[in-house]
Amino acid sequence: MTRKRPTNAWSWGQMDGWKHRYEVYQRDHHWREQQQNCLAERRAAEQAMRSLLRHFLDEELSLQAFNNRFQHQIHEAWSLFGPRGVEGLVLHTLVKHALQQERLATLFRAILPVGKATPDED
Numbered sequence: 001m002t003r004k005r006p007t008n009a010w011s012w013g014q015m016d017g018w019k020h021r022y023e024v025y026q027r028d029h030h031w032r033e034q035q036q037n038c039l040a041e042r043r044a045a046e047q048a049m050r051s052l053l054r055h056f057l058d059e060e061l062s063l064q065a066f067n068n069r070f071q072h073q074i075h076e077a078w079s080l081f082g083p084r085g086v087e088g089l090v091l092h093t094l095v096k097h098a099l100q101q102e103r104l105a106t107l108f109r110a111i112l113p114v115g116k117a118t119p120d121e122d
Contacts, residue, residue, distance in 0.1 A: 038080065045078045057112065063105035067095040 010018075025031050052073070056066040074081075074088045098104040 041077075042080060045081060048073070049078060049081075053112065057109050059109070063095055063098075063101055063108065067091055 052061075052066065052069055055061045056063070061069070071088060071092055094104060095101070
């Protein structure tokens, strides 16, 4: 059987290498357990993020309280999503230097979507 040329930029050798690596990892029970644990942590963090955002959008939290909780969580449970960089810095800087906190909060509420719920949240 002849193989068709891949439609992506990878060669057959590269694809075979990745396939072999994946098969090795699938046989490694410790690695699979780590991946399952990481996925569970990501799901829990995602639900917590959505909850915090909903509380802010429903005006149950002020912009300052939202920022404080966000800044705390990005260094703790949410660090696996990597928002410690620009995302956290931009929010913190805007909140810290905003002359009209309520106006900024209103604008954030207008533009920030919660996104679709995951099956775990239904």
